[in-house]
Amino acid sequence: MRGATGAASRPAWRPIVVGASLWLIATLPAADAMQTPSEPQSPAELYAQAEQLFSSAAQSDSIPLFSRLIALLQPSGAGSRASDEPDLLVLSFYHRARAHLNLGDEDAARSDLQSLLLVQPGFEIERHLVSPKLAALFDATRSDVVGYLLLTISPDDAHITVDGVTTRSSFEPVALVAGTYEVVAARAGFARFRDTLEIPAGNTVQRHVVLERDSAVVMLYTRPSGAKVLLDGQPIGTTEGIASADLLLRGAAARYPSWEFSSRFVVDDLLLGSHEIEVQIDGYRPLRTRVQVDSLVDFNAGGLILEPLRGTIVLKSLPEGATVLVNGSPEVPRPAGSADTSGNAPDAPYLELAPGQYRITVTQTAGGMYEDSVRLLDRDLLTLDISLRLSVLFLGVLGGDEHGARTVVDGLREAMLAVDHWIYLERVDTDPSLAEGAGLTAAGLRDLAELASPVAGNVDWNGVQSEYDAKLGGSVYLLAVLSDDLLASHADLWVWPAAPGPSTPDRIRVPLEDSGSLARFVDRLERPFTSTRAWLGALVLDSEAGSYPIVFDITPNGPAEQAGVRIGDAIVAVDSVPPERAAEVRELIDRHAPGSDVTVGLRRGTATISVQITLGTSPSVIAPGDPAQAYAAVWAAGNAAGASTDATVPRWVAELNVAGVLMQARMWDAAVRRLRSVRVPSDSPRAQAMIDYYLGIALESIGPRYLENAREALSRAAAVQNARLLHWDGPYLAPRALARLGRLGGPLQRD
Amino acid sequence: MRNVGKHAVIRVVCLVLGLVLLLGNRNGETTQESSAARLVFLSAERIESEGDLNAALEEYGFLVEQFPSSEWADDALLRIALGWFRLGDYRACNDAAQRLIDGYPRTPSAAGGQALQAAIVVTTARSTEDFERARSAFRRIPLVFGPDAYPVLEWRTLAKARAGEISLLLGEEDEAASMLVDAIENEPRNRWTPRAMFAFAAVLYRQGQWQAAAQTLQAIVDEFVNSEQQEVQQQVAAAKRRLTLLHRTLIRPRAGQPVWSRAGVLALGGGAVKRPIGIAADSIGRLLIVDDDKDTVLMTDADGTVQRRRTVSGARRPWWGIDGTPFVLTESFVTRADQIGHATFVGRKADKPQPLKKLRAAETGLFGNWFLLDRNDRRLVQFGPDQTYLRTLIQGGRPEPVDIARDTDGRLYVLDRKNNTVVRFAADGAASQPVVSRRWKRAEAITVDELGNIYVLDRDARTIEIFAPSGQLLGSAGPNLPGGVRLGSPRDIAVDGAGRLLIADRDTAAVMVLE
Known part of the structure; x- marks a missing residue:
């Protein structure tokens, strides 16, 4: 069997000739170079030189060059291929044949044409461009070398190979070098046709083959391509490629463009009965379908859409x-x-x-x-x-004492479980270079803790705040620093809020051997959320002259007075709990909700009586300058409450707390702006007095230009009788306002 | 000796480190010097905590001399100044403070140095001008060491508190309130905050804002009760006492309750009295008791335990000086209950020197002045700190001054038996003003508590009456005390910071205590 098989139903060389000519024009050497031609190196260059000679008066000189080219390109043996440019070989044979014929060497011309047809049996000359002599010689030679096979297959989409080489399907004769060929026709669902045919030179062999149906097939397309296909549990292939543009999709598949589907995949060899076809791809839900084959026909499953796992x-x-x-x-x-x-x-x-x-x-x-x-x-x-809560982002522990670090991490985690208003998020895996770049190192922060000023040292707290806001976006950031790298006795918790809160951090020291210290720290975080508290309306103080706290004063018309409490009474019980100190009385009262009743035992002279007090409602403002506060938390809570629409939270209390934090951070301008925007209920001059007091302090602190404004604000505050700071049982406000007015020229006189 | 051994070792170590400094490369100099200085500082601190202040000062001095550029040098110099202050060597203290201010002017320690210099002026003040000078010095500290550069500076709080205290003493209450509120509200809480609050409470009380005053005192207790710092603990205790005093003298009368509800015999630990005729109490409850039997003077601690016993021939009346010095008066001289030695006083009569030999009562004033009651001529005579005669405040005629007392502001109260009045003099003795007028059978003794309430003993009626600073009668006790005890022959009275009244009752051979 001949190894080289050419198949051409129409002349294929014409575009090649034109293309090669254009290419040659583009690559022609310059005129100077023409005068001293150099030795051609590539087949294309050699061909160009040979064809130029062929087209010139010295046509005979082209023959050696074509011969050289043919020697270069001709296969060295059966089945082998000498060159990637068989067309050049064919053209070389063709032009050498013409050159030989023009020189009168018809035998040599015939030999070349014969060689040409052995390479490309479907070759056709352009008859209107060549001489009749050449045409006649070509026809004669072809009759000696080439035969034709006309094969018609039913069904007509069967796949045909001649000597293993795919050929076009039926209805057009295929030119073959005369000889014996193995012809195979195959089509899914049909028995394969295989036969050996003798193709004589100069003749056409016709065969019509009807393939025998032996199974059903299913044709499918998958979206996406690349799905593994299983038939009855056994993998049979993978869809691939892209469907042709003219694929007609129906149903759900019609929603998608055809290029999102694979090319056709054929499930073959389906015998009568029920079969399961499954397509699967990682990350997608597998798609299974059962096919009931009652007759051996083609089934079109259409486009199968694999849904991603979701x-x-x-x-x-x-x-x-x-x-x-x-x-x-x-x-x-x-x-x-x-x-x-x-x-x-x-x-x-x-x-x-x-x-x-x-x-x-x-x-x-x-x-x-x-x-x-x-x-x-x-x-x-x-x-x-989704319930938003302010976030405490724990950035980790600086310091080498692993046991100490573990104590802090575990302790915080446990303590934060109890909080209501915060979400506690550990961000200990945050890029450590972020902290180091901002100057947050264990040694640096330890030094800073020893300095008189928390804003001294080399830490750019503004930068720290910006960095973490951009990277993490929390409400409050928390960084722990152990006191020692080997055996830490305490940790400093550095806490700062997100911008636009003050970047200056709070530093809260927690002894590591005190198991409750972290819980107490967490308590501080919760405290700012209490915007109201119960109001007793009595000044209860300690006295060593008795065993119980004493009522020193009563607020007129307050809850205590209305319940019958009198000055000089000793408070012997609150809800049956005997208090030893005035602070305990306040703690016991604070456990009650505003408006609730509390039973208070009193000793008046030698008599002991019990009264029921309906507690009033008081605002609960955070005290500035209180080391027990975490002002970062106050800021965050106040800011959130200020932006909240929750009507149960007195907005002015939240705003006042925020202003207090700004004042704590010495951000006087911002504090004044905030305070001036606070709106208090019109029927609460005491609330307005509190705000005026803060405003007076902030204005005085800004500088000399605002002293008169400060004086006005403090004068307003001082004029409100029974005004208190922080809450309705808090410190008396007027004496403090008057004290501050002392250096501003005294209170303004009003008509 | 043990400390001396330690010093030697530490100094050798430091000298070796110093040698390394000299010979080694310069790059490690700062670190090595700092390490050596730190070693010395910690050593000195430990010695100081063990109570050997002189040795500690020596060690701090070594540090300053050897490592003057270390970060510990200014701290050491401040400790030196503080140490000299505690030892009463104000000149050495002032020198060290000045060296600190000159050598390390921008350090927080320099603020401490300035505060110490101002404190020396207060302690050695001899006039209101000295007080004003000290106040100016204290006021200057917040200006030099402002909050922008020193956001947290305890010395600034102390300076404001002291300036406020001085203003209060000078009677400038508005000025005092301004400084004190500044210290309380504009400074971070620290160990000096309760001091400012305590003074502010005093201002408020003086201004008639007793509720706010009491509330401020309670705030001291509530906020600082858990502090471990000694000065804070003392302030908390003082606040508790002041609250108790307010309760007794202000609240109970308002509520129609007796000022004292319980009486008994004072239990003296380690001693007893047979014929007590004189008694004095200081703020924290330490007592001086004069026992006419064997001329004995007892000095107790606040628990009533006798700490010292001394025989003073002719001992009459004891009193506590402003700085806590225990004095005892005899007919002709003044001595201390805790030291040997005495002082005599020479007055003037018809411009001629005349030794005072019939003394009845005495007090020391705010500027170190002495005030003595001379029984012979029924006169009150003022002497300077060096016992030089200054002037006679009361002399002859109708007044018969029998006892004298001083309040916390230095004002003097003279009990006039003849006129049945109590006359109040300003701290410098310049002006007088009758504040109480009452018909007593035989006014014998007077004392004043820390709120300015006046207690008068009527010896024959065997009663003690208490009057508000305004002169209003608040209550009385005797002759039958609560619990059925009856006074025998009361001779002297005293009141401590909590309003506990003590009565030296000669015939019952006891000191009675009313609580």
Whole structure:
């Protein structure tokens, strides 16, 4: 059997000739170079030189060059291929044949034409361009060398190979070098046809073959491509490629463009009966379909759409404008009411995610943060009730004492479990260079703790705040520094709020051997959220002249007076608990909600009586300068409450707390702006007095230009009878206002 | 000796380190010097905590001389100044403070140095001008060491508190209130805050804002009760006493309750009295008791335990000086209950020197002045700190001054038996003003508590009456005391900081205590 097989139903060389000519024109050497031709190196260059000679008067000189080229390109043996440029070989034979014929060497011309047809039996000359002599010689030679096979197959989409080489299908004769060929026709669902045919030179062999149906087939396309196909549980292949543009898709598949589908995949050899076809791809839900084969025909399954594995997380009560992060990356939730891939239409915004473990974070600038870790399975429908809370982002522990670090980490984690208003998030894996770059090192912060000033040293707290705001976006940041790298006795907790809160941190020292110290720190975080408290309306103080706290004064028309409490009474019990100190009385009262009743035992002279006091409601303002406070928390709580629409929180108290923190940080301008924007209930001059007092202090602190304004504010505060600081049983305000007015020229006189 | 051994070792170590400094490369100099200085400082601190102040001062001095540029040098110099202050060597204290101010002017320690210099002026003040000078010095500290450069500086709080205290003493209450509120509200809480609060409470009380005053005192207790610093503990205790005093003398009368509800015999630990005729109490309850039997003077601690016993021939009346010195008066001289030695006084009569030999009562004033009652000529005579005669405040005629007392502001109260009045003099003795007028059978003794309430003993009626600073009668006790005890022959009275009244009752051979 001959190894080289050419198949051409129409002349294929013409475009090649034109293309090669254009290429040659483009690559022709310059005129100077022509005068001293150099030795051609490549077949293309050699061919160009040979053809130029062929077209010139010295046509005979082209023959050696064509011969050289033929020697170069001609296969060295059967089945081998000498060159990637068989067309040059064919053209070389063709032009050498013409050159030989023009020189009168017809035998040589015939030999060349014969060689040409052995390489490309379907070769055709352009008869209107060549001489009749050449045409006649070509026809004669072809009759000696080439025969034709005309094969018609039913069904006509069968795949045909001649000697293993795919050929075009039936209805057109295929030119072959005369000889014996093995012809195979195959088509899914049909028995394979195989035969050996003798193709005589100068003749056409015709065969019509009807393939015998032996099974059913299913044709399918998958979206996406690359799906593994299993038939009755056994893998039979993988879809690949891209479907042709004219693929007609129906049903759900019609929603997608054809290029999103694979090329046709044929499931073959389906015998009568029921079969399961499954397509699967990683990350997608496997698709199974059962085919009932009752007759051996072609089934068209059409486009199969593999749905990605997806679960749905419904974000119930998602605040407007909040940012949703999935594993730290922003994600835009789908709107409520839209359908997910499983057909659900959640009534709240939702996320559709592949199965896996996710950290879902929701942040809102002033409102705080929500975070939860969920494990999502395919087709899960999880609902997260988004409730934003201020966030404490724990940045880790600086210092080498591992035991101490563990004590801090575990202690904080346990203590923070009890908090209501905060979400505690450990961000200990935050890039450590962030802290180091900002100057937050164990040694640096230890030194800073020993200095008189928390704003001294080399820490750029503004930069620290900006960096962490940009990277983490918490409400409050917490960094622990151990006192020693080997055996720490205490840790300093550095706490600062997010901007625009003061960047100056609070530093709170917690002894490590005191197991309750971290819990007490956490208590401080919760304290600023109490904006109201119970009001007794009595000045209860300690006296060593008795065993119990004494009522030193009564607020006119206050709860205590209305219940019959008198000056000089000793408080022997609050809710049956005997208090030893005045502070205990306040603690016991503070356990009650405003408006609730409390039973108080009194000793009056030698008599002991019991009264029931209906407690009033008092604001609860954070005291500036109190070392027991964590002002970062006060800021965050006040800021959140100020932005909240919760009517149960007195807005002015929150605003006043925020202003107090600004004053604590000596941000006087900001404090004044805040205080001037506070609106108090019109029927509460005592509240206005508190604000005026703060305003007076802030204005005085700004500088000389505002002293008169400060004087006005303090004068207003001093004029309000029974005004108190912080709460209605708090420090008397007027004496303090008057004291401050002392150096401002005294109170303004009013008519 | 043990400390001396330690010094030697530490100094050798430091000298070796110093040698390394000289010979080694310069790059490690700062660190090595700092380490050596720190070693010395910690050693000195430990010696100081063990009570050997002189040795500690020596060690601090070594540090300053050897490592003057170390970060510990200014701290050491401040400790030196503080040490000299505690030892009463104000000249050495002032020198050290000045060296600190000159050598380390921008350090927080320099603020301490300035505060110490101002404190020396207060302690050695001889006139109101000295007080004003000291106040100016204290006021200057917040200006030099402002909060922008020194956000947290305890010395600034102390300076404001002291300036406020001085203003209060000078009677400038508005000025005092301004400084004190500044210290309380504009400075971070620290160990000096309760001091400012205590003074502010005094201002408020003086201004008639007793509720606010009491509330401020309670705030001291509530906020600082858990402090371990000694000065804070003392202030908390003082606040508790002041609250108790307020309760007794202000609240109980308002509520129609007796000032004292319980009486008994004072239990003296380690001693007893047979014929007590004189008694004095200081703020914290330490007592001086004169026992006419064997001319004995007893000095007790606040628990009533006798700490010292001394025989003073002719001992009459004891009193506590402003700085806590225990004095005892005899007919002709003044001595201390805790030291040997005495002082006599020579007055003037018809411009001629005349030794005072019939003394009845005495007090020391705010500027170190002496005030003595001379029984012979029924006169009250003022002497300077060096016992030189200054002037006679009361002389002859109708007045018969029988006892004298001083309040915390240095004002003098003279009990006039003849006129049945109590006359109040300003701290410098310049002006007088009758504050109480009452018909007593035989006014015998007077004392004043820390709120300015006046207690008068009527010897024959065997009663003690208490009057508000305004002169209003608040209550009385005797002759039958609560619990059925009856006074025998009361001769002297005293009141401590908590309003506990003590009566030297000669015939019952006891000191009675009313609580």
